[in-house]
Amino acid sequence: MLKYWRIWLVIIMVFGSVLAIGLKAYPYGRNGVEIVYVSDQSPAKSVLEQGMFISKVNGLTIKNKEQWGSLVRNLTGEVKLTANGKEYIFHVNKTLGIEVMDIERTNLxxxxDIRGGTRIILKPKEENVTKEDISQVIATLQTRANLYGLKEMNFFPIKGIDGKYYIQIEAAGLKSDVIDNLLSRQGNFLARVSKPVELSNGKGEFVLGESKYPVSVIENATSIKLGNLTLKENQSFVLEGxxxxxVNKTQNKLLFLADVYTGKDIELVYTDPQHSGVRREGKGYLFYFTVLVSEKGAENFAKVTSGIxxxxxxxxxxxxxxxxxxLYLDNQLVSDLRIASSLGGRVYKTPQIxxxxxxxxxxxEEKLRLQSIMRSGALPITLEKVSVDVISPRLGNRFLSSSLYAGLLAGIAVIVVVFIRYRKLKISIPMIFISFSEVVIILGIAAAHDSLIWGIVLILNFILISAAWWKKHETDIYAWIGAILIPLLGLMSWTIDLPAIGGIIAAIGTGIDDQIIIADETVEKRKEKVLLTLKQKIKRAFFIIFGSAATTIAA
Structure with missing residues (x-):
């Protein structure tokens, strides 16, 4: 058995790839549909979420998207939905407002283009927005999407019949909270420090760095006097830039708020484990990350915290x-933190959020969202969501079937070319099996939710090669690299789109090129060793070249 350890190595990885592609868990059954989007007008808003599986409507089992459409098209009144194994009751007036798609039957x-997705239209709130403004917004949104790790996102500037500019986003598997909290957020960051001033007999001292300003309460009034300024509660002012x-006055204290950092002061957002992370705290989880602010922002912090x-x-x-x-983001409080006494009056450039x-x-997710917004910067304009709908796949299942047929025809063409050359099944069949294995392993690596399978494959590969080495069979470094690297790559996943399918089909032809060279050399060596003429050598070389080209063109 160990004599043919290379063959067993290929068989293990092919079998592992098949399991990675097709071994899919159905926690709520094989029947049903997957929620793509829940509209703002839906009675299920904030109850059902994208990614949940609906298996029944009013007690009737759903098998696919078409059946779902026929069942919910004219539903009104009380509607019972079974989602993720739990029953929900909603009262429907006009529309249920839930978009769905068929459940994937593989881990790919x-x-x-193939599965479809979500289309979002964003509208600027400001008037007189130019095309350049829209281009700048799209560049910032693309940066946010990349930092957040979103895939398959397309951004388009469009102009409505009203002459105004809009932004159209097309994405696969985009959650509604990502739209609301990441893409349509302007991202204005602001850090404020509270500054109390103690009063004695209605008077106090407002310390700002090395400067000191007298403060007094105006009798029989809600106003105060700060230097030459007369201020009312909740009144804003500028002092030393x-x-x-x-804010207000208590019995013996005045309270002020100072803007110390803004989004323009953020120079760097740390994402490394030393400055960013999540840890358990109490009954929940605390996330944190550090930012580097400008010298000016740090000096403002030092001035404001002096004298506190x-x-x-x-x-x-x-x-x-x-x-x-x-700490505020778009005027919403993100967090409030205590300030260590050692930082009072000091230039502080690395606050932690x-x-x-x-x-x-x-x-x-929240940590990554905030980091993405702060790293990409604020949008130059404010956006609001106009509409969200589901877009059908441009290619869809019919394209997948066509691609499968194309791959089959390519494989048959390659088999014909190889068989015509060698006229021996014991040479042709292994070559075709290896090419088929390449395709299966590529798809297995692309599959998601398969970490356990590839972990087992990695262990089996290691045991097999170690046993072969122990029995003193010939092993090489390339076998070790392949046996370890392929399962490690399988722990990742990637999206199969149009270019990926084209590459896989082409691999059927290109992957056999090296096999033709190896097989031709092996066959010739087995023949009786004779001196070849120059003409015979050229003839052999021409077959290797044109045979490789023919298999590539056939694929």
Whole structure:
């Protein structure tokens, strides 16, 4: 058995690839449809989500998308849906507002052209938006999508009949929360520091770096006097180039908010494990990452935090300023953090952004979303979602069938060319089997959710080659590399789109080129050793060249 260990190595990887492609789990049964999008007008909004599987409508089992369409087309009143094994009841007035697609029967992930996806139209809120503004927005959105790890996304500027510019996004497998929280967010970042001022007999001192400004409360009024400024509650003002807001007055304290960092101050967003991560905290998960801010922003922080008293936390024993730093994104509070007393009055260039979520997956997604927005920068204009709908595949199942037939014809053509040359099945069949194996292994590597399978294949490969080496069979470094590298590549996955299918079909022809060279040399060596004339050598060389070309053209 170990004498033919190379053949067993190929068989193990082909068998593992077949399992990686076809061994698919159906946690909620094989029947049903997958939710692609839930519209804002749907009664199932915020209840059902993209990626959930609907198996029944009013107790009737759904087999495919066509049956779903016929069942829900005119539904009104009370509707019962079984999604992910759980029953939900909705009251439908006009439309259910749920777009679906057929459940994938393999672990292969197909692209937009084959499987279809989602079309989103975004509209600028501002007036007089130019085509250059739209181009800048698209460039920023593409950067966000790449940083977030989104695949199969196309951005198009379009002009409506009203003469206004819109942005059309086409994507495969795009979640609604990604649209709302990543793509349509403007991404304006702002960090504010609270600055308290202690009062004594209605008077105090506002410290800003090395400057000090007298503060007093105006009698019988809600206003205060700060230097030469008269301020009312919630009034904004600028002092030494820093934007402030007078918030309110308590019995013996005034509270101000200062803008210390903006999105323009963000120079770098750290993503490495030393400065970014997720950890368990209490009953949830805490995410964090560090940003590098500009010198000007750090100086503003130093000025604002100067003169703020510190206090002792009796639970941790640490000292903190009587202040907090509040982090906002598009005027929404992301997190509020205490400031260590040692940072008061210091130039601080590496603040840490934190937040919490209930699950580890949600914490990772939120961290990645914030990092993507902050790294890509703010959009020059504000966007709003106009419409979201499902687009049908441009190619679809008919194209897949055509590609399968094309691959079959290519394989038959290659078999014919090879058989005409050698006229021996024991040479032709192994060559065709190896070419077929290449295609299967490529698809197996592309498949998703197959880490366990490829892990087992890696272990079996290692055991097989080690046993062959131990029994002193001839082994080589290339066998080791292939046996280890292919299963490791199988741990990844990639989308099968039109170029990928074309490449796989071409591989049927190009993959056999080296086999023709090896087979021809092997056959000739087995013949009686005679001195070949120059004409015979040229004849052999011409077959190798034209045989390889013929198989490539046939494929």
């Amino acid at each position: 992930e197909f692209g937009l 820093i934007n402030f807001k007078y 008293p510190s206090k002792l936390d009796i639970y941790t024993g640490e000292k903190y300023l009587d202040s907090k730093i509040y 934190q937040g919490g979520r209930q699950t580890e997956e949600d914490a990772v």
